Amino acid sequence: MNEDTRPQKYVLRPEAEAAQPRRFLIDYQAELNPSQYEAAITHKGPMLVLAGAGSGKTRTLVFRVARMVEEGIDPTSILLLTFTRRAAEEMLERAGALLGAQCDRVTGGTFHSFANTVLRRYASLLGFANSFTILDRGDSEDVLNLLRARLGLDKKERRFPKKQTIMEIVSLAANKMCSVAEVLDDQFPHLFSELEELMRIDQYYRQYKHERSLLDYDDLLTKLRDLLRSHTEVADRLSHTFRYIMVDEYQDTNRLQADIIRALAHAHDNVMAVGDDAQSIYSFRGATVRNILEFPTLFPGAKIVKLEENYRSTQPILDLSNQIIVGAKDQYTKNLFTRRDKGVKPILVEAESERYQSRFVAQKILELREQGVPLTEMAVLFRSSFHSFDLELELAKRNLPFVKRGGFKFIETTHVKDVLAHLRIIANPQDAVSWHRVILLLEGIGPKGAEKILAHVVAGENQARRLAEYPGKGVIGDELRRLAALLAEVNTPEMKPAEQIEAVVKYYQPILKRNHRDDFPKRQKDLEHFIVITERYNSLEKLLADMALEPPNSSVGDVLATEREEEGLLTLSTIHSAKGLEWHSVFVIWATEGRFPSLYNKDDEEIEEERRLMYVAVTRAKEKLFISYPINVFDKATGMVLSKPSRFLDGLSRKIIEPVFLMEDDDSRDNAWRSSRYENGGSSSRSGSGRSSGGWQPNRKRF
DNA sequence: GTCACTGATCACATT
DNA sequence: GATCAGTGAC
Secondary structure, X not given: OHHHHOOOOOOOOOHHHHOOOOOOOOOXXXXXXXXXXXXXXXXXXXXXXXXXXXXXXXXXXXXHHHHHXXXXXXXXXXXEEEOOHHHHHHHHHHHHHHHOHXXXXXXXXXXHHHHHHHHHHHHHHHOOOOOOEEEOXXXXXXXXXXXXXXXXXXXXXXXXXXXXXXXXXXXXXXXXXXXXXXXXXXXXXXXXXXXXXXXXXXXXXXXXXXXXXXXXXXXXHHHHHHHHHHOHHHHHHXXXXXXXXXXXXXXXXXXXXXXXXXXXXXXXXXXXXXXOHHHOOOHHHOEOHHHHXXXXXXXXXXXXXXXXXXXXXXXXXHHHHHHHHHOOOXXXXXXXXOOOOOOOOOEEEEXXXXXXXXXXXXXXXXXXXXXXXXXXXXXXXXXXXXXXXXXXXXXXXXXXXXXXXXXXXXXXXXXXXXHHHHHHHHHOOOOHHHHHHHHHOOOOOOHHHHHHHHHHHOOOOOHHHHXXXXXXXXXXXXXXXXXXXXXXHHOOOOOOHHHHHHHHHHHHHHHHHHHOOOOHXXXXXXHHHHHHHHHHOOOHHHHHXXXXXXXXXXXXOHHHHHXXXXXXXXXXXXXXXXXXXXXXXXXXXXXXXXXXXXXXXXXXXXXXXXXXXXHHHHOOEEXXXXXXXXXXXXXXXXXXXXXXXXOOOOOOOOOOOEEEEOOOOOOOOOOOOOOOOXXXXXXXXXXXXXXOOXXXXXXXXXX
């Protein structure tokens, strides 16, 4: 009381703090919901973000990067690991749009591309040349095939597994960090009798790669892990460089990748893993949902944040999604909800045959386009790449332009791989696999001849000269000198990669004509397209690494489609390749039991993964979802007739999904989908009214 | 040894 | 459809 007379106290803060209460350019709290906000502003320590489908995961990551940069964290100390390079680029672009160019300095990419970057610097510590060559899947298989023959396992009295199978086994062992025996025990019990030979091949394969500085996809990860383990000074340096690590799609990482993260983060533990256990779909690559479940064990004290509000889909689509996943043994329970409670029910279409399905999809797409939905906002998704073949014909017939994602890439075709092999021996003259491929292309030289020449060529330094000096007579001699001349011409540092490729393509043309007489013009076109793709590269090494790690996403046959891009393209995609994407309208085709899930997947875990795959498919849709299943499908492999909808959809209430049945339009009055009321009862006309040549249209009918 | 042709076999997803 | 093993002509 008696203090009245005293002047009031006013406390001055220390000068540092007095500087403006922190102001950010971005109002994070307004842009994000509370969970997203929490994830975005927490930077220290381990954190697991469980992000349901469409819950704004990418947005959260983007704002988190922006926030870190705004707080003054050096962008070069941030590492963003994603599933595809495209995903990383997109996120950093968006962060850049918020904040400006400094976000470009964040390191982003896939585990494999990150491993590649690190190993290009440190491979010599592990006894590899820093100019190592990356083997893609096909290359690796070729090596295995070679070793298989060398070990005399290709004789017909024993049915030894073929290269693809060997590759799968060897690769799974690497990714799951277990022995060949364990892989066999787990997934190939019928091959147990071959264990000894398989182990020998595995052994030789490692040795072969090591001697020639070849790394396959798995080696990129394995060697990075080894490097981090055996060279603590390198591990320290990397850990201090990358002080903030973010891993996207964590549900699709494997143990090896988890180990790498653990080691990279040892100096700080600042790791944010984002994922959704309900969307784990890569177990064939050794990914395990256990990774995400056990993250808190690997990083004790991890904070767990759940993103449960869905911003993508309407409530009816979400209802179906939830129904599909409810049967799963999902250990992190999430409760997806949306405020978008309007919307139409998903539609389940029974098609009498694949043709009907294709016609339905094409017609419906045209109709939606009429209604103003652009083609870029529509997608057709399927389990396996070949499921879309018939539809592709139908779309072409109706002049509907599309891109296809997933499946066989044109970079994997023989002719493109042939051309690439020439460039590889320039980048890495030790690369015997490519030498072999290149020499085998020459006229008059078969497997035996190639082996002999190869042995001579790689026996010493300056391989190109040794090739020219090889004592070959007649046609063979001419061929060898022609090849040597090409290599000499192209092996100059001044040439840009695209120019080198152009020279190789010119040289290769007669070979192409000889080997592919029937479709050689088509293949020639591919090669010209390939030159265009590579024009932006300045370094051959970078080009080769990119072609192996992040090949152009286009499939065979897309080359022509790109010319019409302005008007927008429809997307056809495998479900695997559709991960993380979304469209206004989505068609899921071939949802027939036996195809999806496939007859090949029988055990519980495989079925669970198929279920998650279906979940991923349906959660891509924002407004409209059409699922179709052809019936009366004869499966050659088993002799069974497939005639039921996928078990994930069968028996669902009509409150959840609207069944529709297709039939020809007899009176062919107009071209619109007739939205007539259901006819009652009657299974009599179930087989439609035959293939009348008149206008056809889908119709609705009660089952 | 190489090449062209035949018929059997087997097809999922991807860095 | 692509690949692969097997065959016979050069």
